[in-house]
Amino acid sequence: MTENKAIRIGLIHATMNSVQPICEAFRKHAPQVTLLHFMDEGLIFELNETGMITTAMVRRLASLIERAEESGVDGILLTCSSFSPYVPQIRGLFSTPVVSADTSMLEYAVQAAERIGVIATVGTAGPITTEQLKQMAADEGKTIKVRTEIVPEAFFALQNGDGDRHDALIREKVAELSATCEIVLLAQMSMARALDSFAVQPSVPVLTSPDISIRTILERLSMEGGGSGRQADLTRK
Template sequence: MTQATSSKERTLCMIHTVPGLIAVLEPLLARDVPGWAHFNIVDESLLKNTIRDGAPSHATMRRLLGHVASAVEAGAEAILVTCSSLGAATEMVRPFFAETLVRIDEGMALAAVTGYRRIGVLATLHSTLEPTTALIESTARTRGAADRVIHSKVCEGAFAKLTRGDTDGHDRMVSDAIADLADSVEVVLLAQASMARAWERYGDAAGSCPVLTSPELGMVHLGRVLNG
C-alpha cells in the first residue's frame, strides 16, 4: 500500500491491478479531483486470476471485497477500482459499503451513450470486453438511450505482446484494430487503460472517429461524483 494523504483532506483509495497505472492516474487525480488525499492498494493477482478464469471468480470477488474493507478501515471515504476487468466484482461489492465506490470506466461509458448511437468497444482481453459492454448497456438504459448499438471486438494477441514487453507490437496491433472498428461506428472506446498509450502514439488511426479512453474520462467523472 502506497500512501499520500493529508489530515485536512478527505481520502480516496485507488485499487489497482497494474502498478504502472499509479503514475498515469495520480496527475489526473490532482487535476480533476481537488481536495482529496489518496492512497493506493495494488494487487496484480486480481487481474491475473480473472484472465485465467475468464471472469472474476468468487474468490476474486471476496479478495476485492477485502481490499475495499481494508481501504474503508484505513479511512477512505471513496474507492476507485481502476481495473475494468473487475467490473462485475465491483458491482457485487458495492451494496456492502456506504462509501462511494466508482469504476474507472464509468465516465467513458457515460460519455459514449450521451453522445453517440453506434458505439465500438475494443479490448485486448475477453475478460474486459464483457464487463465494459455490460456497463455501456446499463448506462444506456439508465439514461433512456436503449437504442444504442454496440460493436465489440477483441484485439487478439495484443495483450500477450504487452506481457512479453513488446509495447511497440502491442500498440501497433491496437492502432490497427482501432482503424478497423472506426469504419463501422461513431465512436471507439478503449476498454483498458493500458490501451490509451497506443492511441496517444497513433492518434490518426481512427481518422475522424473519436476515441475515448478511461483514465481521462474516469477521473473527470470521479471529480464530479465526489465534488459535485
C-alpha cells in the same frame, strides 16, 4: 473535511498496467490529490486463465476496498473494468464512496452515439463492457450497435514490457473500428497510453477512462461534502 485538507483517493488495481495511466491523469487534472494504491495482480492472471469472475475473486476485491477504507481515504476508485458489474453490490458494504473507472465513460458513449466500437485486451473485459453498454442503452430506451474487438496479444505485450507493440495493435483496431463506428471505447485503463502515439488523430472520438473517472470521483466527493469545488473543477479543463 476542511478546505485545506488534501483529498486522499484509494486506487484498487488488478494489474500494474493501470497504475501509470491513472497516475498521469491525476497529475494532469488534480495534482493536489494524494493517491494510495492497493493491488492484487493475481486477480487479472486468474481472470485471464479462467475467463470468469468467481465469488472468491469478488471477495478478494472487496478485501482491497476494505484495506483502502481502513487507510482513511476519502474515495475509492476501481481501475479494472472487468469488475465494474460488481461495484454496485460491493459499494453497499462500505461508507466510503466507491466508483468504477469506466462507468461514466460508458454512460457518455451511450448518450453520444448509436454505433459504438469497443476494444479490449483482456478476454472478459470486452463482453462485460459490451453488456454494460447495452444495458445502459436499454435503460434509456435507446437502440445501439456495439462492435467488440479483443486483442489479447496486446495485453501480453504490455505485460512483457513491449509497450510499442501494445500501442501499435491498439492503433490498428482503432483505425479498423473507426470505419463503421461513431465512437470507439478503450475498455481498460491500461490501454490509454496508446492514444499518445497516434501519428494521425483518429477520425472518430476515442474514449478512455482515466480522465472521466477522475472527474466522476471528485464530483461525487464534492456533492457529498468530501472535496472542494476547485478540485472537482480541475477535471473539466
